[in-house]
Amino acid sequence: MKTFLRHILSSLTLASLALLTTTANAGLKVAWTPYPSWQVLPAMTLLPSKDNSFLAQRMKETGGKVEIVPFKEYVPSITSLVAGQIDACAMTIQEALSFPTDSGIPVTIILVTSSSNGNDAIFGPVGSKFKDLVANGIILEEFSVSQFLVYEACRQNGIEPKSVAVRNTPGDEIAKVFLNAKKKPFVATWNPHVVRIEESGQAATLFTSKQMPGQIVDTIVIRNDRIKGNESAIEAFVKAYFDYLNHWGKRENGDRALRALASTVDMRTPEDVELFRKTVETTRFYRTPAETAALMEGPELRATGCAHPVWRVQGREAGNLPRRDRCDVGEEGGREVKGLRRMNFSHHVMASAVTMRRNRFLGSAGVPPAKGPDAGGTPALPANPLQHPSPA
Numbered sequence: 037m038k039t040f041l042r043h044i045l046s047s048l049t050l051a052s053l054a055l056l057t058t059t060a061n062a063g064l065k066v067a068w069t070p071y072p073s074w075q076v077l078p079a080m081t082l083l084p085s086k087d088n089s090f091l092a093q094r095m096k097e098t099g100g101k102v103e104i105v106p107f108k109e110y111v112p113s114i115t116s117l118v119a120g121q122i123d124a125c126a127m128t129i130q131e132a133l134s135f136p137t138d139s140g141i142p143v144t145i146i147l148v149t150s151s152s153n154g155n156d157a158i159f160g161p162v163g164s165k166f167k168d169l170v171a172n173g174i175i176l177e178e179f180s181v182s183q184f185l186v187y188e189a190c191r192q193n194g195i196e197p198k199s200v201a202v203r204n205t206p207g208d209e210i211a212k213v214f215l216n217a218k219k220k221p222f223v224a225t226w227n228p229h230v231v232r233i234e235e236s237g238q239a240a241t242l243f244t245s246k247q248m249p250g251q252i253v254d255t256i257v258i259r260n261d262r263i264k265g266n267e268s269a270i271e272a273f274v275k276a277y278f279d280y281l282n283h284w285g286k287r288e289n290g291d292r293a294l295r296a297l298a299s300t301v302d303m304r305t306p307e308d309v310e311l312f313r314k315t316v317e318t319t320r321f322y323r324t325p326a327e328t329a330a331l332m333e334g335p336e337l338r339a340t341g342c343a344h345p346v347w348r349v350q351g352r353e354a355g356n357l358p359r360r361d362r363c364d365v366g367e368e369g370g371r372e373v374k375g376l377r378r379m380n381f382s383h384h385v386m387a388s389a390v391t392m393r394r395n396r397f398l399g400s401a402g403v404p405p406a407k408g409p410d411a412g413g414t415p416a417l418p419a420n421p422l423q424h425p426s427p428a
Contacts, residue, residue, distance in 0.1 A: 063101030064269035073150035090279040100269030123262035152245040152252035154318035161220035173201035182224035189243040227315035
């Protein structure tokens with residue numbers, strides 16, 4: 037299912053520059069990495085059949101073209117968004133608020149897919165305590181949402197985050213590192229890796245996202261400069277996403293749809309599928325357009341302290357908040373995307389993002405942000421895809 041980033045490629049190759057100028061005409065490229073709700077993206081190209089998938093049906097209906105692009109590692113998918121190599125990307129609110137905006141790339145959330153309810157976790161050796169992180173450090177994917185998890189866990193446990201040393205390891209490798217180590221390290225990761233570690237019986241669970249409800253929210257984010265010309269593709273993408281969830285929600289389709297989701301990360305055996313089922317149980321999916329709209333317009337995300345409705349992320353420093361009871365990031369300096377739902381971001385999440393960047397706990401000091409193209413204002417979408425129900 038994730039990141040406070042500063043590190044990115046310092047320059048683009050000539051091939052990348054050529055791609056930058058042609059991507060908008062080639063259709064909408066959407067990147068995903070392994071995580072339960074983001075695995076719907078490749079799965080919606082598989083069912084009901086590869087020849088007539090939900091995405092294919094919606095592209096035919098709208099005339100838009102969408103390409104679902106897999107990435108093994110999370111951080112490279114986001115750096116590719118900033119580099120202009122892809123148009124949209126699966127990421128958490130933390131990433132959207134910090135980077136790509138830190139790199140001067142305005143973006144817009146076009147879909148909220150889920151929130152983490154135990155999908156993210158911190159583990160240590162059996163018998164260890166959270167305070168032991170100070171002496172031992174932690175292994176995680178640097179700049180990922182796992183660092184935000186550690187930051188919040190430190191805050192809740194009265195520990196200075198900068199006192200915990202971070203050892204960078206790709207997110208897909210963390211479960212392997214932990215399970216193969218003779219002396220078990222301290223690690224932070226997300227599903228499906230969390231359940232693999234839990235099922236091993238070799239770890240103590242020190243903290244999970246259940247202890248920070250509503251703060252890790254999973255989204256699909258698009259560059260503002262890739263909206264114009266891709267309106268039909270965005271509509272097809274959002275409709276196909278809900279088509280899949282609607283299909284999955286029917287009893288007669290449940291097992292096949294679950295297996296299709298698991299297969300996108302090569303979990304194909306019965307044992308693997310059951311393991312994947314457990315990751316679904318710790319994911320709060322937003323399964324219908326109405327449910328998603330209720331989240332984006334309702335009080336759920338405000339529960340952590342935000343009283344100001346914001347659905348848009350722009351290239352502004354989130355630290356310009358005049359009071360603790362306000363979060364006005366994203367409302368000024370740009371036009372609303374007509375038809376898109378408003379998002380109620382958590383002030384606490386944004387304040388934490390700023391604090392972590394300033395403390396250099398979640399960033400690399402001295403690494404300049406990437407220079408991206410000037411995205412300018414946000415073009416308007418002609419219709420709200422969330423208003424189009426999935427077919428029965």
